[in-house]
Amino acid sequence: MDEDKFAVYLKSRFGIMLSEEFGIEEKTSKVYVYSKDLEKLGLRWVHRRGLLAGKLNTLFGIKPSLDFTLVFGHLAQKNCAVISDEEVAQIFAGEDMVLKDSSTCEDGLVMLKNVKGMGVAVALNKGGTLQSLVQKDRQIAKEQVF
Amino acid sequence: MAVSIRINNLRIGKKEFLERMSRFSLTPVEWYGQAYKSDAESLGKSLEYQLGYFYIQSLSSMVPVLVLDPKPGDMVLDMAAAPGSKSTQCAMHMEDKGVVVANDVSYMRLKSLASHVDRLGITSIAMTNFDGQRFPSVAPFSKILLDAPCSSMGSRKNILPHSEGRIRSLAKLQKSLLLRGFDLLAPAGTLVYSTCTTTVEENEQVIENLLSKRDNAKVEKLQLPFAFEKGLGGNSEVDSDVCRFTLDESFFIAKITKK
Structure with a gap:
């Protein structure tokens, strides 16, 4: 099923x-x-x-x-990466970023967590680059990235 | 223009929320610990909104759920739920435990409700698409909320007056909805009827109609933690127990129990 x-x-x-x-x-x-x-x-x-x-x-x-991911992402134990508050805003602005420790995640979907361990988003890891998958209607304006 | 918001306590604690939201200069609402007011623009475009930390909702429209007082484990029906402010508020008061049925006759408006359920991360809401007048009989609900479709004369969004014919038509619908809601209520259950309109036809007379048709319906006396007025229907039995109030919108509210 x-x-x-x-x-x-x-x-x-x-x-x-x-x-x-x-x-x-x-x-x-x-x-x-x-x-x-x-x-x-x-x-x-x-x-x-x-x-x-x-x-x-x-x-x-x-x-x-x-x-x-926002509700259950904290349960992820593999293919997950911690990002800073600024990086959370970047991901929500639709921007890509470099995966700091590429040894922890395989290529493919990665769950991102904030520094408090809570899930914040899913991204696509391609050889160490995290591509934001936050859909357009949930993105924030780039000016709001602090 | 000031807006009011309600913390999503399923997602974030109050202390962390206030720290994150400090740039929006939130003012606490003294009678509701989950609510804040702000003059900031574009709260709905903030990262915190997209993370599901809060819901933007008028203060007046937060009151019916406070009167209903849903608790974890309750079985609650919101008969005209879209876009979902009160259903999601119920789920939060219930700590996402129990059952909230969010019903709306409009399939399109259910989509908006769904987006809020998802963004706020709620797992205890079931959405249904029935005409509330014909909501199916299931295990009785311990609590029911009917924030009835109305002429919205008390709403700040309302810009056009309604004809007498339109008001009569709405009143007929409201009476039918309230009767159905009451019949779905468990013994000793609570039903809260509310509108954001000011006409007697859609408020006090709808309650009177219920009392004339259901011997076991009782209107409970309401006290609210802010200034309010009694009913204006001319029937002292009803008027003394219902409330009319204006915070950011004008609302009518009645609390009904089933003997």
Whole structure:
């Protein structure tokens, strides 16, 4: 099942295992993570449950969403990198940056964490260059980078 | 123009939030520890907004959820939820534990709601797309919020007056929604009815209609931590217990319980 595909991907790529209080649901190639409390609802026609956690068939294969990373990114144990507050702003301005320690991440998707260890974004690592994948409607203006 | 915001306590603690937001000169709202006011422009374009640290919401519209007082583990229905300010506020008060059903009749407006749920990182909201008048019977909800579609006469966004016919039509809809909401409520449950309009037809008369049709409905006396007025419907049974107030918008609010 595709929900399992997403869970398997999270574990193999990032070392992330979601606790049993969360369920995963796939609908038309989008994956949602929801609180299992919602299973008490007993309503057949639900538009969606929980938050959009990722997409299955992107250019990069399975891609966790920005918002999934903000909630669960702190759980990443591999293919993750810590960036400074200034670099967080840069990534959100759509700018690329150099991965400081390229030995810690394989090429491909990388979860970025802030200095407090909280997930902040997903980026694409290409030979040590981190390409911002923050979508346009979530980007900030470059003037706001401090 | 001043805006008000509400901290997303699921994402960030108050101390760190205030440190990060110091450049926006936030003024605390004394009656609501999660809310702040600011004259800063472009709060919605800030990095902190995109990181999901806060939600921009009018102060008046924060009040219904405070009256509803949802707690972790509750089963809550927001009958006319989009764009999601109150549903997400409920989820925060519930610490993202329990069930919040965010329902809206408009599929397009559900998209806006979804974007806020995602940005704020909420996992306990289920979105549904029913006409609230025909919301299906499920396990009863312990708390229901009906911030009813209305003529918005009290809203700062409203620029056009409505015809009498339009108001009658809205009042008919509101009465129907409130009856359905009440029937979905669990015994001893709480339903909060609110609007951002000032007409008696859409406020006090809607409550009176419920009381005339449901013997087990009771309007609870409300006290708010800021200046407010009683009802203006001319029915002392209702007027003494409901509230009208104006913070940044004019609101009407009634708290109903099921005996």
